[in-house]
Amino acid sequence: xxxxxxxxxxxxxxxxxxxxxxxxxxxxxxxxxxxxxxxxxxxxxxxxxxxxxxxxxxxxxxxxxxxxxxxxxxxxxxxxxxxxxxxxxxxxxxxxxxxxxxxxxxxxxxxxxxxxxxxxxxxxxxxxxxxxxxxxxxxxxxxxxxxxxxxxxxxxxxxxxxxxxxxxxxxxxxxxxxxxxxxxxxxxxxxxxxxxxxxxxxxxxxxxxxxxxxxxxxxxxxxxxxxxxxxxxxxxxxxxxxxxxxxxxxxxxxxxxxxxxxxxxxxxxxxxxxxxxxxxxxxxxxxxxxxxxxxxxxxxxxxxxxxxxxxxxxxxxxxxxxxxxxxxxxxxxxxxxxxxxxxxxxxxxxxxxxxxxxxxxxxxxxxxxxxxxxxxxxxxxxxxxxxxxxxxxxxxxxxxxxxxxxxxxxxxxxxxxxxxxxxxxxxxxxxxxxxxxxxxxxxxx
Amino acid sequence: xxxxxxxxxxxxxxxxxxxxxxxxxxxxxxxxxxxxxxxxxxxxxxxxxxxxxxxxxxxxxxxxxxxxxxxxxxxxxxxxxxxxxxxxxxxxxxxxxxxxxxxxxxxxxxxxxxxxxxxxxxxxxxxxxxxxxxxxxxxxxxxxxxxxxxxxxxxxxxxxxxxxxxxxxxxxxxxxxxxxxxxxxxxxxxxxxxxxxxxxxxxxxxxxxxxxxxxxxxxxxxxxxxxxxxxxxxxxxxxxxxxxxxxxxxxxxxxx
Numbered sequence: 219x220x221x222x223x224x225x226x227x228x229x230x231x232x233x234x235x236x237x238x239x240x241x242x243x244x245x246x247x248x249x250x251x252x253x254x255x256x257x258x259x260x261x262x263x264x265x266x267x268x269x270x271x272x273x274x275x276x277x278x279x280x281x282x283x284x285x286x287x288x289x290x291x292x293x294x295x296x297x298x299x300x301x302x303x304x305x306x307x308x309x310x311x312x313x314x315x316x317x318x319x320x321x322x323x324x325x326x327x328x329x330x331x332x333x334x335x336x337x338x339x340x341x342x343x344x345x346x347x348x349x350x351x352x353x354x355x356x357x358x359x360x361x362x363x364x365x366x367x368x369x370x371x372x373x374x375x376x377x378x379x380x381x382x383x384x385x386x387x388x389x390x391x392x393x394x395x396x397x398x399x400x401x402x403x404x405x406x407x408x409x410x411x412x413x414x415x416x417x418x419x420x421x422x423x424x425x426x427x428x429x430x431x432x433x434x435x436x437x438x439x440x441x442x443x444x445x446x447x448x449x450x451x452x453x454x455x456x457x458x459x460x461x462x463x464x465x466x467x468x469x470x471x472x473x474x475x476x477x478x479x480x481x482x483x484x485x486x487x488x489x490x491x492x493x494x495x496x497x498x499x500x501x502x503x504x505x506x507x508x509x510x511x512x513x514x515x516x517x518x519x520x521x522x523x524x525x526x527x528x529x530x531x532x533x534x535x536x537x538x539x540x541x542x543x544x545x546x547x548x549x550x551x552x553x554x555x556x557x558x559x560x561x562x563x564x565x566x567x568x569x570x571x572x573x574x575x576x577x578x579x580x581x582x583x584x585x586x587x588x589x590x591x592x593x594x595x596x597x598x599x600x601x602x603x604x605x606x607x608x609x610x611x612x613x614x615x616x617x618x619x620x621x622x623x624x625x626x627x628x629x630x631x632x633x634x635x636x637x638x639x640x641x642x643x644x645x646x647x648x649x650x651x652x653x654x655x656x657x658x659x660x661x662x663x
Numbered sequence: 664x665x666x667x668x669x670x671x672x673x674x675x676x677x678x679x680x681x682x683x684x685x686x687x688x689x690x691x692x693x694x695x696x697x698x699x700x701x702x703x704x705x706x707x708x709x710x711x712x713x714x715x716x717x718x719x720x721x722x723x724x725x726x727x728x729x730x731x732x733x734x735x736x737x738x739x740x741x742x743x744x745x746x747x748x749x750x751x752x753x754x755x756x757x758x759x760x761x762x763x764x765x766x767x768x769x770x771x772x773x774x775x776x777x778x779x780x781x782x783x784x785x786x787x788x789x790x791x792x793x794x795x796x797x798x799x800x801x802x803x804x805x806x807x808x809x810x811x812x813x814x815x816x817x818x819x820x821x822x823x824x825x826x827x828x829x830x831x832x833x834x835x836x837x838x839x840x841x842x843x844x845x846x847x848x849x850x851x852x853x854x855x856x857x858x859x860x861x862x863x864x865x866x867x868x869x870x871x872x873x874x875x876x877x878x879x880x881x882x883x884x885x886x887x888x889x890x891x892x893x894x895x896x897x898x899x900x901x902x903x904x905x906x907x908x909x910x911x912x913x914x915x916x917x918x919x
Contacts, residue, residue: 300757314761321758321891324719442685443728445714474687474726474900485685485902489716489726 238263240371262654263368264605265376268616268636269383275660278341278349278620279630281530284520286337286622289354289507291523293333296506297323307522308515309539315590316512316559318357318505320468322475326492326503328402333501335398337622341530343601350533350598352617353513356504358465360419361635361655362621363426366391368657369633384662388633392429394623399430399461401625402497406460408432409449411440413466413482423465432463442486447496461497462487468502510559510593511537534596538589547594551582554594569597603656605638614638618658632660664747665882666701669850671857671916672739673899680732681905688899689888690740691715691723692849696750698886703742709733720845720895721754722888729903738899746882751868759864760843763891766835769816775801776839787842791863791872792879794836799877802829811893826859826875827893833861833874834892845889847871848896850918852883857898857916860884885918 241263270278295302296319302308313319338359340352369388373380399408410432412423427434439450440459448456464471470480475488490496506512514535517528536543536554547554551570558566573581585592602613616638621631636656671690694700705725707713713727729736762768768776783793805823815835818828830846837844843864851858851873860873860880871880888896 303757310757310760314758319758321756321763321895322719324756324758326719441683441728441730442726443730444712445716445726473902474685478900486687486726486728489687489714489724492716492718493714 236375237265237368237371240375241368261364262640263364264638264654264656265372266604266606266611267657267659268603268618269659269661272661272663275632277529279632281349281528282339282620282622282630283628284524284526284529285339285351285354285516286334286624286628288516288520288523289337289356290331290333290624292519293356293501293504293507294327294331295523297326297503302519302522305522307518308512311590312509312511312515312539313506316506316509318468318503318507318509320476320503320505322488323501323503328491328501329404329494329497330401332402332624333504334507335402335499335501335624336395337624339620339622340617341620342533342598342617345599345601347601348531350531351513351516352533353510354508354516355619356500356508357468358463358500359619359621360422360465361619362391362395362631363422364655365633365635365657367425368655372657383659386632386660386662388631388660391621391631391633392426394629394631395426396430396432398623398625399432399463399497399499402499403460404495404497406447406458406496407449409435409440409459409462411435411437411462411464411466411484413437417465419465426463433459437482437484440484440487442484442490445486445490445493445495447484447487447490459496461499463499468505471498471502510557511539511590514593533598536594538585538592538594543594544586544589547585548582551578551585551594553597555597556581556585556592556594559591559593571597603636603638605640605654605656607640612642614640614642616656634658664745664749666743666745667883667885668743668919669885669917670739670741671850671887672737673915675736675899675901677734677903677905677907679905679907680734681903681907682730682732684729684733684736684901684903686727686729686736686899686901688725688738689718689722689848689896690738690898691725692740692742692744692885692887693721693723693889695721695754695886696752697746697748699745699747701743701745703740706737706739706741708737709735718895720756720888720890722890722896732905736901744885746885748871748880748882748884752862753868755843755864757843758891759845760838760841762835762838764814764894765831765892766815766838768835768839769820772816772819772832772835773839775819776836780840787863787865788870790840790842791833791837791844791861791870794840795833795872795874795877798829798833798836798874802832804829804875811897826873829874830859830861831892833872837861837863845869846892846896847886848888848893848898849884849886850916851885852918857887858884859893859896862889883918 303310334356338355341349343349410427447459469476471483472487473480473483474485520528536547538544538547554570556568600615603616604611605614619635623629636658637653711727711729713725716724718724779797803823809824809828815831818824834844845862847860862869862871890896
């Protein structure tokens with residue numbers, strides 16, 4: 219989009235107020251736990267879209283498909299032959315110490331060998347224009363509904379913006395998701411399982427259920443009989459479920475296989491899944507592939523499984539687990555970003571440059587004591603994006619969550635969730651850390 | 664080689680009606696290189712249709728769902744098997760080399776292991792026998808002080824426990840020693856209850872060792888289930904609804 223277009227667009231929207239009012243009215247929120255209390259927070263929308271030129275997106279798309287295909291091949295391999303470990307590409311410890319590895323999933327093959335049906339890949343664009351992968355989210359990433367509904371509302375508030383700009387329509391997401399669910403369907407209806415309205419993604423669950431013709435269900439409406447998953451109907455009957463979209467964590471999924479104290483799971487769901495009677499989106503056990511420690515190995519996986527050179531780059535990453543990397547991390551700690559592999563949602567991310575001398579030394583000792591727990595990365599100088607702040611245009615850090623759907627083929631949704639930091643000094647853009655979001659426009663020419 | 668008759672039963676009774684009762688049982692002994700199941704009869708009462716699957720660790724899993732009100736669930740398994748522990752099992756899984764939920768050591772258990780790790784140099788079998796020996800000198804067999812939720816570290820702190828606790832502590836130490844090993848739940852001679860022991864990986868095959876009795880495992884042991892620790896092997900797991908106090912009234916096992 220040219221500067222002129224942007225100005226027109228901003229003017230057309232007036233300020234973000236109107237759309238944000240609409241979003242509030244539609245209940246577009248996400249839940250957050252702060253000091254043990256549940257709060258629903260409004261996810262602020264910024265009207266200036268991120269624009270990705272068609273040529274640029276084509277490259278990203280190729281790279282993402284390649285990456286997700288390799289990750290799916292890796293998951294199948296880890297839960298079956300483990301060739302990549304035997305061939306010495308990934309050290310054994312990294313698999314079995316990972317909290318995301320679930321021994322209970324050994325030998326289980328999901329329909330069509332697809333583990334990550336919906337992958338949320340976080341990227342950033344550096345100042346030189348190059349895109350870098352920051353992390354992979356393979357345990358049902360959330361967020362697709364936000365740009366969907368924001369686009370819908372922007373069309374209402376500023377229809378001329380779409381007449382003047384050749385933007386790829388993003389309304390196909392629901393259809394794409396529906397096809398992906400159908401490809402994993404083992405015979406029965408489609409269902410979206412939600413832990414209820416006190417969940418961070420409740421808005422999204424209900425939105426997606428409505429748009430994919432799926433039933434929105436809670437666990438007490440479901441039961442497993444003869445290793446088949448059923449939905450209990452109001453009349454006392456039962457309807458077979460062939461594919462279940464769920465966002466509850468693996469450990470809570472089935473109290474008879476995982477945590478016995480789970481009250482939000484479905485007893486014997488894993489036996490129904492193991493028997494091939496129900497598809498689970500995304501597959502349990504995926505955490506082993508989106509572990510921050512495993513991230514380091516994804517480019518190696520692409521070469522190993524696909525025999526191709528990675529199209530998209532990882533941010534330069536060091537594993538203190540390796541002696542050579544440990545030395546580099548110790549020598550350059552104050553300029554690196556350190557991530558705790560066990561944390562998510564922007565928690566456990568520490569910038570060496572922000573630490574006091576004392577804290578830096580403490581942190582150094584922690585890394586030496588538990589090298590497997592941390593990864594270190596070079597700080598990428600993100601391209602700043604303009605946002606409207608109290609009527610002024612200011613520049614802020616932003617990332618892009620791209621959604622990759624794996625069904626009969628792997629497809630990238632031509633849109634995505636652009637999250638930005640509202641704090642001018644912060645690189646952390648996660649919604650749970652108070653960031654906002656933008657629509658992402660992929661241009662059609 | 665030995666031919667054994669086995670029988671194992673559990674009676675679950677509830678002091679009020681329960682319903683929507685889902686269960687997963689691991690009670691059907693697996694057919695393996697070292698044990699041949701000649702006959703096996705499963706009885707469950709009240710009647711409920713069940714399904715059989717095999718889990719990731721090679722265990723037979725029997726699942727069922729009792730929707731209507733009931734006040735008890737009884738199950739019994741009975742049959743004959745031929746056990747020959749000279750025929751080796753080789754079903755290795757790399758996860759057995761890593762600590763699991765029940766075997767994660769604390770500082771005390773780690774220190775104990777370190778104090779003894781140089782006491783023996785030899786094969787996995789030598790080291791397993793040595794660590795088992797040390798363990799039997801340190802931990803006393805006592806019922807009632809631990810339960811099914813007790814971890815290796817907790818039992819070690821008590822210095823007391825039953826077969827399950829001996830197995831968890833030995834597994835924890837073997838894994839610290841870099842020897843892959845697994846938890847076995849089964850039946851043994853001279854035992855009115857289910858028994859538990861450990862199998863370690865020699866590099867080529869599994870070998871059984873009974874830490875509660877500080878002896879090798881022979882033909883008088885029947886494997887019912889196996890896994891990283893007790894949690895993978897629980898005989899019965901269930902979820903049910905109702906106002907009740909769950910009671911595991913009677914567990915009986917015979918190997919003859």
